[in-house]
Amino acid sequence: MTVETPAPPLLRGAVLSRERAFAPDLARGIMLLLIVLSNTAFHLWAAPRGASGWQPADGSWPDRAVQFAMMTALDGRAYPLFAFLFGYGMTQVFLRQTAAGTSERAAVGVLRRRSLWLFVIGVAHATLLMSGDILGYYGLISLLLGWFLLRRSDRALKWWAGIAVAQQLLVEVVPFVVAAVQGELTTTGDPGAEPAHLAYASGEDDWLTAAGTRLSTSLFITLAGVPLTWLGGAHLIFLLGFLAARRGVLEQPGRYMPLLRFTAVAGIAVGWLGGLPAALAHVGAIEATDAAQSQTGVLSGLQQFTGTAGGLGYVAAITLFAHWWTRRPRRRGATALLAVSAVGKRSLSCYLAHSLLFAPLLAAWGLGLGAHLSSAGMALFALGVWLVTVAGAAALERRGRRGPAEVVLRRLMYGARTPDGRSRSAPVGGQQGPALQRRGEHDRGRRTPKR
Numbered sequence: 001m002t003v004e005t006p007a008p009p010l011l012r013g014a015v016l017s018r019e020r021a022f023a024p025d026l027a028r029g030i031m032l033l034l035i036v037l038s039n040t041a042f043h044l045w046a047a048p049r050g051a052s053g054w055q056p057a058d059g060s061w062p063d064r065a066v067q068f069a070m071m072t073a074l075d076g077r078a079y080p081l082f083a084f085l086f087g088y089g090m091t092q093v094f095l096r097q098t099a100a101g102t103s104e105r106a107a108v109g110v111l112r113r114r115s116l117w118l119f120v121i122g123v124a125h126a127t128l129l130m131s132g133d134i135l136g137y138y139g140l141i142s143l144l145l146g147w148f149l150l151r152r153s154d155r156a157l158k159w160w161a162g163i164a165v166a167q168q169l170l171v172e173v174v175p176f177v178v179a180a181v182q183g184e185l186t187t188t189g190d191p192g193a194e195p196a197h198l199a200y201a202s203g204e205d206d207w208l209t210a211a212g213t214r215l216s217t218s219l220f221i222t223l224a225g226v227p228l229t230w231l232g233g234a235h236l237i238f239l240l241g242f243l244a245a246r247r248g249v250l251e252q253p254g255r256y257m258p259l260l261r262f263t264a265v266a267g268i269a270v271g272w273l274g275g276l277p278a279a280l281a282h283v284g285a286i287e288a289t290d291a292a293q294s295q296t297g298v299l300s301g302l303q304q305f306t307g308t309a310g311g312l313g314y315v316a317a318i319t320l321f322a323h324w325w326t327r328r329p330r331r332r333g334a335t336a337l338l339a340v341s342a343v344g345k346r347s348l349s350c351y352l353a354h355s356l357l358f359a360p361l362l363a364a365w366g367l368g369l370g371a372h373l374s375s376a377g378m379a380l381f382a383l384g385v386w387l388v389t390v391a392g393a394a395a396l397e398r399r400g401r402r403g404p405a406e407v408v409l410r411r412l413m414y415g416a417r418t419p420d421g422r423s424r425s426a427p428v429g430g431q432q433g434p435a436l437q438r439r440g441e442h443d444r445g446r447r448t449p450k451r
Contacts, residue, residue, distance in 0.1 A: 087242050091245035130214065275306065345403070
């Protein structure tokens, strides 16, 4: 008697262009501008550093203005924006799969493959070009989030978000409160610690030596960063992305206008005010000890702690703008905004393209231009790099083509396409469970949460 092997589950393929919402893609496109600007400090490898060990400590008044603006509005604020959109995208993939009839276990399997391949791509990116890569870190943490939290009910996610807030308060706020009570606040920190930027190998003139440094640094940051993220509650921003995606906040902003307005105003205000003291101290506008300005000092701690609020504020502000613009009878600037959203559709390709344009020109093992640029010059260079990716993404959009990295990643995620447009993939253990047919059921938490 012949026993037939059951066919692997059919999985819905990647999102189609007509299914994409404008606001998330616009947010991703702007996010990449913020990230490319925040990465400029990696490449100013010959510049003297301040007590914080990140932004250069010298320069003309335009340079100081750029440093001030970055420390107030950008440093520690671009990556929470990325994390929120990353969590949002994870949930969108999961909901699209289950709504199409895929089992929840198989949908998580798609995300598991995505996470693992992002980790691989991130390690390769760091080794070849820049160890400040974030893909490996997000690939690894999303692997844990997808396995442990993605399928939980809204109520359970809110509990876990509350726990993450408590963790952040305990780890980041309580030590400074204790130091303030004891009158030791300005001496808290380690001004003698080696600045983090020294580990990123841009200043090494041999590519092979630099590659070894980049690989070891990247693996340490990724493998140590993920458990520290969980212990410190920094995974909160991913959970907020999960919850927002379940409600379609970015796709249907008209239903959440009060929330978006409050988040935009309060989030940006908190984010900028939190970064202001460190920026003022850096440019010498206020006096602060080296300990207070160090990476573990009170000013840097306040800057990092308020970064989540700033990132959320940026997401909300971009969504409000997208909602306002799409409702206008005459949409001015359509070509430019659609080009930026095209970058968002190809965010992985454009992110990798940044390093392809940055590293060979700026690193010591390449042309070494990073030794001759100041903060203002580097910011203009970064803007130019981003505009190149905007032009490339717009050209691909006109031709109806995905980014090359997206093509590869989607093939690795979904496997070979079947004639009906779905993707055939190996089963992910166990029997198929009931599909999530409507997002509303997930919102109301009708499924039994995991304990």
